[in-house]
Amino acid sequence: MSGGNAMSGGTLAVDGLCKAYAGVSALGGVSLRVAPGEIVGLIGPNGSGKTTLIDCVTGLQRPDSGAVELDGRDVTRWSTGRLAHLGLIRTFQQVRTFESLTVRHNLRVAALGRRPRSRRLADLAGRDREDRALRRRLDELVEMFDLGAVVDRPAGEISYGQRKLVEFAAACVTPPRVLLLDEPVAAVNPTIGNLIRDRIAALSGTGTSVLLVEHNIELVVGVCDRVVVLNQGRPLADGDPAQVIARDDVQEAYFGV
Numbered sequence: 345m346s347g348g349n350a351m352s353g354g355t356l357a358v359d360g361l362c363k364a365y366a367g368v369s370a371l372g373g374v375s376l377r378v379a380p381g382e383i384v385g386l387i388g389p390n391g392s393g394k395t396t397l398i399d400c401v402t403g404l405q406r407p408d409s410g411a412v413e414l415d416g417r418d419v420t421r422w423s424t425g426r427l428a429h430l431g432l433i434r435t436f437q438q439v440r441t442f443e444s445l446t447v448r449h450n451l452r453v454a455a456l457g458r459r460p461r462s463r464r465l466a467d468l469a470g471r472d473r474e475d476r477a478l479r480r481r482l483d484e485l486v487e488m489f490d491l492g493a494v495v496d497r498p499a500g501e502i503s504y505g506q507r508k509l510v511e512f513a514a515a516c517v518t519p520p521r522v523l524l525l526d527e528p529v530a531a532v533n534p535t536i537g538n539l540i541r542d543r544i545a546a547l548s549g550t551g552t553s554v555l556l557v558e559h560n561i562e563l564v565v566g567v568c569d570r571v572v573v574l575n576q577g578r579p580l581a582d583g584d585p586a587q588v589i590a591r592d593d594v595q596e597a598y599f600g601v
C-alpha cells in the first residue's frame with residue numbers, strides 16, 4: 345500500500361449491456377469505451393440507466409446480457425471485490441461513509457479493504473499495524489482532498505460535501521485504474537465542487553480512466569474529453585461534449601426543449 349505504487353490506467357469496454365428490473369428494461373444494449381487517462385461523461389435524464397450501468401459494471405447488479413472488459417479481459421459479472429483488486433473502483437450517488445468512524449478511520453477501512461484477504465486477516469489479528477506507507481498515503485489524501493480540519497471527526501458530524509470528499513478520497517487509497525463516479529458534485533458547494541473537478545482532472549493526468557455520471561453540465565463540459573448520452577436505457581449520442589450537448593435530440597431528451 346503506497347501512493348508510489350501507482351498502477352497505470354485501464355481500458356474499460358462495455359459491449360451491448362442489457363438489464364431489466366422485473367421485466368422493465370433499464371439498459372437496452374449500451375456500449376461504451378473509456379481509454380487510459382480519458383474522462384468520459386455519462387449523462388441523460390433521470391431514470392435513463394446511468395446508475396444501473398455503473399452497478400452492472402461494478403458487480404452490484406448482474407447484467408442480463410452484454411459484456412464488460414477491462415484491458416481486453418472479460419470481467420462480466422465479477423464481484424465488486426475482485427474488480428476492486430484489478431483497480432476498477434466506484435463511488436456512490438448517496439455517500440456511504442461510516443458515520444461513527446473518524447474521517448481518517450474511514451480512509452483506513454477503505455485501504456484495508458483493498459488489501460488481499462491474507463493481509464486483511466493479519467490486520468484483524470492485530471499483527472500488522474498500520475504501516476508507515478499507509479499512514480503516508482492517508483496523510484497525502486487528507487491534504488489532496490482538503491480534509492485536514494475534519495480528519496479526526498466522525499464522518500457523521502461533518503458536512504455532506506465533506507463526506508462526498510471522504511468517499512472520493514476513499515476511492516483513491518490505491519490509485520484506481522478505472523474510476524466510475526456517480527454524481528460526485530450533487531448537492532455540494534462550489535468550493536468543494538471545484539476541488540472535486542481538480543481531483544478528477546489530476547487522476548486523469550496520472551492515467552486513471554474516468555467514467556463520470558453527472559447532471560452538472562458545466563462540470564461535464566469543463567472536464568470531459570467525450571460525452572455519452574443515455575435516453576431510456578439506450579445510447580443517444582457519443583462525442584465531443586459541447587457538440588453533443590448542443591444537439592437538438594439531446595436537448596429534447598435531456599432538457600425537454
Ligand SMILES: Nc1ncnc2c1ncn2[C@@H]1O[C@H](COP(=O)(O)OP(=O)(O)OP(=O)(O)O)[C@@H](O)[C@H]1O
Nearest residue numbers: 365366369370388389390391392393394395396397
Ligand atoms: N433496484 C432497482 N429495482 C427496480 N428498478 C430499478 C432499480 N434500479 C433502477 N431501477 C429503474 O431502472 C431505471 C434506470 O434507473 P437508474 O437509477 O439507472 O437511472 P439514472 O439514469 O441513474 O437516474 P438518475 O439520474 O435519477 O440517478 C429507472 O426506471 C429505475 O426506476
